[in-house]
Amino acid sequence: MLVIQKLTKQFPPAPPIFSDLDFTLNEGEYIALMGESGAGKSTLLNIIAGLEPASSGHLRLAGQNLLTENHQHDDDAATLFRRKSVGFIFQAFHLLPYLDVFENIALPLRLNGWTGQDITARVAEMLDAVGLNNKASALPRELSGGEMQRVAIARALSHRPKLLLADEPTGNLDPDTAAQIMALLRTEIQRNGATAILVTHSEVAARSADRAVMLGKLGIVPRPI
């Protein structure tokens, strides 16, 4: 699903954040990416998503080479790939405050050209999955933190992306809610057949993944959980 070869990222004149990374992620796999602050976890996630150019190396996602010869992204191609094939979950939820729950979840569908009944049916399915059937017309400001993250999960998976990238999704939640969210996330990843990378500092959150890896000076190495 995801093949990373000799990937290096540097913000000159600072030394490289990471260099010569090699990593493979199989289809349907759900991994936890851990590491110290500043190790480059979020940067790696951005490069994978096509939001950040790499300094050097190769990156193939779902059979598609996302880096050009000089390791830069074709921004529009990367964006359209991300729109269709990638889902995001953020620590800060990032729901559009002026859209209600239904519309927030429908957003990736609309961006991908879904219309009418297809949208209604899929959003209803996702609302049911995250347990927010009764909140479809609520605005984000009317939701709790846990509810907002549920909406974010529904939004991230609504268009059935091949890859889900979750960056500290429980960072703003209390432990009980965090546990519920991680359980839900795992269920939904599996139900939708997505491949997922979870960036987290939390051992508890990492345990929801199939396996964990550590990003550090030695590159990406397995980490026991």
Next chain:
Amino acid sequence: MLAKLFIASIRANLGRTLLSVAGIALGVALGLAVHVINQSAISEMQQATRTLSGDADLTLRGGRASAGGFDEAVLETLLTDARIAPLIAIASPIVDMTVALPPPKPLQQHMQPVQLMQEEQKTQNQTTTQAAGKKTGPATNQATNHATNQTSQTIRVIGTDIFQAARLQPGFVGEAFKGGRAEQQKSADDRAMPLATLQPDSVFLNRAALAVVGAQTNGSTSLSIPIGLENKTINVIGKIELPQFKEPLAVMDIAGAQVLFNQVGKLSRIDLRLRPGVNIESFRSDVLPLLPPGLALTTPQQRDEQSAAVSRAYRINLTVLSLVALFTGGFLVFSTQSLSVVRRRSQFALYRTLGVTQRELLRALLAEGAVLGTIGGATGAALGLAIATLALKKFGADLGSGFFAGVVPEADWHVATVLFFVGLGSAAGVVGAWLPARQAALEAPARALKANDDAGGGATFLPPWWAGATLLVLSAALLALPAIDSIPWLAYASIAAMLFGVIALAPIICAKALSLAPQSKSIIRQLAARHIEKSPGPSAAAITGIVASFSLMIAMLIMVVSFRASLEDWLTGVLKADIYVRVGRGNSPGSSEANTLDTSTGAAFQAIRGVEHADYLRYKSVNLNPDMAPVALIVRPLRDDVLASLTMLRRADANVVATAQLPIVWVSEAMVDLYGLDAGQTVTVPIEGVARKLIIGGVWRDYARSSGAITIDRDAYIAMTGDTRINDLALTLTAGADKLEVMNAIRAMPNGDRFEIINAAEIRKLSLSAFDRSFAVTYALEIAAIFVGLAGISATFSAQAWARRREFGMLRHLGMTRGEIRRLLGAEGTLLGSLGAAIGLVLGFAIALVLIFVVNRQSFHWSMELHIPWLTLAILSVALIGLTAVSAIISGRFSMSRQAVLAVKEDA
């Protein structure tokens, strides 16, 4: 801490801060410059009037000085009536005329087109606002050049009883030139003896006149003054020292002046010094009834007030308009401070967490606004004074109205006035900073510190709907109230209430309109609409700027177009003849009594080949109320076709007129407003010293005389007064007659070069051209306001781009391309521009109605028809929407940056 906050804000927003300061500076500069220019003109005119009146306690006048004056028997009454004479210490009779000097070589080719119809106006500085005659550019048509007058330098000639004047106006006592004729004739012991003045054909000139005439101080200069169809020669025998009077002035013996100007037995005014202990007000009330009707007794202060009142409405209108730029400058501060507050949101939250109170934070931010406003105000004040000084030197005091044509004063300003305008700048800064400051102070610190505040962080304060509704009700109520002291203060207040009311309601109106609009299939347009609908606060700032500047622009446009179209119709009506002829080429309108024709000369025009008929016109002025400006009396044949050509607003019932068995007069709208007259009523008018009872046949529109005009049929006037003199002739040509031939025939008449001949079509053209130039100042102010408004919109969008950076970052994560983000910004700009334009159009139309039907009527006492320039409105609306969209994209380019993508990770 406050200073650090402020300096940090300046650094972070240097460009926008400077723009805010510039916006306020522009508003203050325009306002102060207009005020100083107008005030300088008023001061100059008042000083001139006071100089000529000397130490008089009162001045007795009859109508307009130049339009007939009054019988000199009144002086006899004052000096001999046992009830009056003991009260008077000095009575100084004056003949006061303004005449043209021979045109300099080469001739200056200027025209004064509308003045043909508004005889007397310039003397009293009562020309209409923009339509009024004034010096216009060179005529383009050769024939017109030949046909029209070449305006030359005018000179004020004062005829005085030097023995009285020596006590009251010592400045009128001249000093004979050494070796001159006058000096040789008088006793050698006192060259300044007033006796020299007694020579009937001799004048003393002030410095300005000497400079113009180029008089030789050896007494050899004689001056040829065109009076009527003659050139009369007078000798310059000396000079007078009146440094306060800067225009050309000549002083001569009153008897000589009466003969020179064909005014034997007539006086322009009598300046009075009362005996010590005589109460001036009691004198006025007791003595006036003992004198013939139509006379007015005024104190110097009243004359100052009257002089200022004539142009006051115009001056205030222009100042209010110039302050529109200041209003938009305040809006710019609002936008900049909004942006600044949004950017520093977490800083403020931190300060609050560390113990800064809401009040301290509010005060600090208001102080920022005050400092910006004060810097802008001070800069603007300096700029305004510079503009005023430069404009007065370069162009004189006339800003296009014609009120102050020819007045070239020094800049007259006071520290208090300058401080007031600086204060206005400070106030604009504080008012502009108020809402953002309040928003920052009231925000819960914990919320602002949280990164995940998607639930509307940084929401702008929105006034409740009832505040806007209350302002609209207040606006309507204010419209029902009359002007205060002839100034439409309450109408202005109504416009302000309407403006702020609609601005307060604008976000609600937008949200409602968008909720009712059908949903677009495009996700980009959907997102744009939903953002504006569901986040009215952030959109409000942009909408406010659009609505405020656009509505004021639309209001002015509709008003000006309506005024212009109405003026055009009016000109077509009043200029029904083909050619107009005035007696006394080159003379100012202030000398109509000195420049008249008799009927036999008038008949010669009738005999010219190609002339179908010649109407004789006569201009006088009358005093209906001693405390008000004189009213023009227009004498002309009032055949049915002439009456039909006037813009008649209403007519009296024919039976009422017939039953009254009185001479019929037709009054202008101003007479209705100022004197409460109307069609069908009777009015007593003092004509030639006799109170005449007349019936009003109807009310007509007059754009030339805001102090009022009465039109009477020539035959009826002659029957009353026996005065058959003629000031102007209106020549209607036979079908197919060649105008140029007729003009040449007039010039070939005896003294033909003494006629001012004007083609009616050219008058129309030049009058409209003068109108357009007059409103150029208005357009300039409006364009300035629009640009300030657009700058504000740009600041608002920048603030939005910053505040919504995580939202745009998230959309980029979800797969929106940069192009789609750009289109989203463009769609939001287009939507906001469309909503703002729609609301601005409606509001602008409403304000235009107030300007047309209330402000103009109360200010100038004339009405106009409503004309809506649909095409121009459509073009402007499209341009505004386009500019808003472009501004949104350019200002919001941050949304497409990498920073926005990374902002999703920001821990605000």
